[in-house]
Amino acid sequence: MTETVEPKGRVLISEVGPRDGLQNAHGIMPTEAKQRWITALAEAGLQEIEVGSFVRPDRVPQLADTAEVVAHALTIPGLTVAVLAPNAKGAERAIAAGAHKITVPVSASRAHALANVGMTVEQSVEALRSVCALRDAAPEGKRPSVEGGLSTAFGCTLQGEVPEDDVVRLAAMMVEAGADEVGLSDTTGMANPAQVKRLVRRVRAAIGHRLSGVHLHDTRGLALANAFAAWEEGIGTFDGSLAGLGGCPFAPGASGNAVTEDLVSMFHDLGVETGIDLDRLIAARAILAEALPGEVLHGAAARWRAGRQAA
Amino acid sequence: MTETVEPKGRVLISEVGPRDGLQNAHGIMPTEAKQRWITALAEAGLQEIEVGSFVRPDRVPQLADTAEVVAHALTIPGLTVAVLAPNAKGAERAIAAGAHKITVPVSASRAHALANVGMTVEQSVEALRSVCALRDAAPEGKRPSVEGGLSTAFGCTLQGEVPEDDVVRLAAMMVEAGADEVGLSDTTGMANPAQVKRLVRRVRAAIGHRLSGVHLHDTRGLALANAFAAWEEGIGTFDGSLAGLGGCPFAPGASGNAVTEDLVSMFHDLGVETGIDLDRLIAARAILAEALPGEVLHGAAARWRAGRQAA
Numbered sequence: 001m002t003e004t005v006e007p008k009g010r011v012l013i014s015e016v017g018p019r020d021g022l023q024n025a026h027g028i029m030p031t032e033a034k035q036r037w038i039t040a041l042a043e044a045g046l047q048e049i050e051v052g053s054f055v056r057p058d059r060v061p062q063l064a065d066t067a068e069v070v071a072h073a074l075t076i077p078g079l080t081v082a083v084l085a086p087n088a089k090g091a092e093r094a095i096a097a098g099a100h101k102i103t104v105p106v107s108a109s110r111a112h113a114l115a116n117v118g119m120t121v122e123q124s125v126e127a128l129r130s131v132c133a134l135r136d137a138a139p140e141g142k143r144p145s146v147e148g149g150l151s152t153a154f155g156c157t158l159q160g161e162v163p164e165d166d167v168v169r170l171a172a173m174m175v176e177a178g179a180d181e182v183g184l185s186d187t188t189g190m191a192n193p194a195q196v197k198r199l200v201r202r203v204r205a206a207i208g209h210r211l212s213g214v215h216l217h218d219t220r221g222l223a224l225a226n227a228f229a230a231w232e233e234g235i236g237t238f239d240g241s242l243a244g245l246g247g248c249p250f251a252p253g254a255s256g257n258a259v260t261e262d263l264v265s266m267f268h269d270l271g272v273e274t275g276i277d278l279d280r281l282i283a284a285r286a287i288l289a290e291a292l293p294g295e296v297l298h299g300a301a302a303r304w305r306a307g308r309q310a311a
Numbered sequence: 312m313t314e315t316v317e318p319k320g321r322v323l324i325s326e327v328g329p330r331d332g333l334q335n336a337h338g339i340m341p342t343e344a345k346q347r348w349i350t351a352l353a354e355a356g357l358q359e360i361e362v363g364s365f366v367r368p369d370r371v372p373q374l375a376d377t378a379e380v381v382a383h384a385l386t387i388p389g390l391t392v393a394v395l396a397p398n399a400k401g402a403e404r405a406i407a408a409g410a411h412k413i414t415v416p417v418s419a420s421r422a423h424a425l426a427n428v429g430m431t432v433e434q435s436v437e438a439l440r441s442v443c444a445l446r447d448a449a450p451e452g453k454r455p456s457v458e459g460g461l462s463t464a465f466g467c468t469l470q471g472e473v474p475e476d477d478v479v480r481l482a483a484m485m486v487e488a489g490a491d492e493v494g495l496s497d498t499t500g501m502a503n504p505a506q507v508k509r510l511v512r513r514v515r516a517a518i519g520h521r522l523s524g525v526h527l528h529d530t531r532g533l534a535l536a537n538a539f540a541a542w543e544e545g546i547g548t549f550d551g552s553l554a555g556l557g558g559c560p561f562a563p564g565a566s567g568n569a570v571t572e573d574l575v576s577m578f579h580d581l582g583v584e585t586g587i588d589l590d591r592l593i594a595a596r597a598i599l600a601e602a603l604p605g606e607v608l609h610g611a612a613a614r615w616r617a618g619r620q621a622a
Contacts, residue, residue: 157619189615192580193539220580221573221611225536228504255618262532269503269531300532304500307566308468 005204005234010273012237013263014048014213015041018069019084020257021245022062023053025292031065033291035072040284041242042073045276046260048080049073050103050239054090070097084149086117088130095138102135103183104128105149106174108167109156112187116151125173132178148174148182149215153199155190164199171203171211181212183237186226189219189255193229200233213237216258218244218298223258224266231272238263243285244298256298261285265301316515316545321584323548324574325359325524326352329380330395331568332556333373334364336603342376344602346383351598352553353384355591357571359391360384361414361550365401381408395460397428399441406449413446414494415439416460417485419478420467423498427462436484443489458523459485459493464510466501475510482514482522492523494548497537500530500566504540511544524548527569529555529609534569535577542583549574554596555609567609572596576612 018038022029029037038049051073052066066083073081082101085091094102106124107113113121128148135146152159153167171182184203186196196214204211214230216223216239227238240260264276282302289297329349333340340348349360362384363377377394384392393412396402405413417435418424424432439459446457463470464478482493495514497507507525515522525541527534527550538549551571575587593613600608 192577193536194581218611220576220615221535221570222577222580224532225504225539225577228536228540255615259532265531266503266533266536269533270505300529304531304566 007231007234008236008272010236010275011231011267012048012213013046013260013267013274013276014050014082014237014239015046015242015260016050016215016239016257017241017243017245017260019050019053019063020239021241023060024246025062025295027292027295028062029291031068033287034065034069037242037284037287037291038069038073039076040287041281042076042079044280044284045274046281047078047275048082048101050082050084053084054093054097055084055086067093067097070094070099074098085131086119086124087127088134091131091134095134095142095144098142099144101145101147102131103147103149104131104179105151105185106170107151107156107187108162108170109152109159111158112152112156115158121170125170125177128174128179129177135178145180146178147212148177148179149185150174150182151185151187153184154186154195155188157188157190164202167199168202168206172206175207175210179210181210182207183213183215183239184211185215186217187215189217189223191216191226192222193225196226196229197233200230200235204233211235213239215239217246217255218258219255224262227258227263228266228270231267231270242281243288243302245288245295259299259301261301262299318543318545319547319583321547321586322542322578323359323524324357324571324578324585324587325361325393325548325550326357326553326571327361327526327550327568328552328554328556328571330361330364330374331550332552334371335557336373336606338603338606339373340602342379344598345376345380348553348595348598348602349380349384350387351595352592353387353390355595356585356587357592358389358586359393359412361393361395364395365404365408366395366397378404378408381405381410385409396442397430397435398438399445402442402445406445406453406455409453410455412456412458413442414458414460415442415490416462416496417481418462418467418498419473419481420463420470422469423463423467426469432481436481436488439485439490440488446489456491457489459488459490460496460526461485461493462496462498464495465497465506466499468499468501475513478510479513479517483517486518486521490521492521493518494524494526494550495522496526497528498526500528500534502527502537503533504536507537507540508544511541511546515544522546524550526550528557528566529569530566535573538569538574538577539581542578542581553592554599554613556599556606570610570612572612573610
């Protein structure tokens, strides 16, 4: 089912900072600050936010308050409230909390799968299947969508190269297991833009429109180049983290996520709509500066604006 | 003369740090350190270095020793020694010094032309013509090549938008004035990758193979995305500055050049040859750290390697 897809005139920027950013922050952000941050992001125009993760609190204490954060986010009209859950146990909590969307990570790298969720690749696919069964069993108003997050799709700092054939096969397995959509994650920031184009084409040939978005990291400075390449191939959803917070505690050497405000700035430059007010988005960085003292805030768009104001 | 050009399997990375980087540095690098830096860059495999600028020393005191630096660079076998000269007076000094290549900046933005070189766009083209006349009159062994550096080709912080028609027309005027090649400069870092593709196509349609390279700045974090876009359109020469030093003192808000080592890292990831040893290139940053204390050293490739070594 090969599909050719044109670059989109509107994209969805999905904020993952409250999950992917905070799980790698040095400090723990107070629940109240998380809620203020999420509100500020939504007021800047973000339409989808991954607000937390239903994992073992002893493993990721930064996200132990996810149920409370979800409850707050659900009060914001029009916002898609997403969470991460690695297995059925987490998904049960996510559905009970009322999350609109659950992302289940499935790593293409055996080494990363074991380090990140303590499962083999095959076990992760079965976990995804069990989450989809919970989705199907949920009452209509409480039924979340399920995204398979295909991690280390472009390489892995633990395993090294990840064969593209493995990624394509795994994407098909994830759709077969019931995922509504599959996103390609450059978990450790190993992707280059030619590879992004090639892999997007190959995965789309395998699973068509179920391929939804990309999740990029800026480890080697290529997040925006990779996002541009993905957009040229018709990808319409891009994960980002305000100020580029993030990384992966179980993938040494990985650095922050694609910077949300830089993604927005690039797409606006390209004439692509995001529905986001860049000034308000940049202003929301102040909440991070205050609630995560000592954390490095990345981002060219913010630096450029600050420089212009000083000039 | 429309030409379709495929992405190249080998690119030329041209270092402009000793000129564009140092003219914007806060301190003045001692001549001896410049010479060591240039030697280290050449030993890392760089084949072309813009080592200085023949301008009024009271305007750019950081580059007052350019003749001495050229003399040193000429002792390095195989290195193309490039300099910048805005007019015939500078070009005379460049030819006397023995430079292999002279870049003459011609700005597409009227406001930037006046601020940068104190000339109108038309006067800059006439200056380029007079430099080409000096080239033609030089004895054979001392005859440099002349590149027209088409500044602010993608926008200008002083003037705002720069019409693409102006850029295309100016590129043709520069070739008519005798430039061996024309490079497109994103002097203030305003370009986006779709614009790069469009403008490269348009300028190539006007001047064919005379369009040689791009000179990008990372003001909004798009230098690598723009380089990738240019490469996809068949551009084969990319200016960079080690550690992203640089900017433009006469263009407020502009920040550093494309980071040389990040360009090299990206092209190696893409499977494109540069002839450069990335480890040795990154090691040369130590000279900057020592000779320009307090200067911010940018670059994702270096940060990533340091992080891996620490992990």
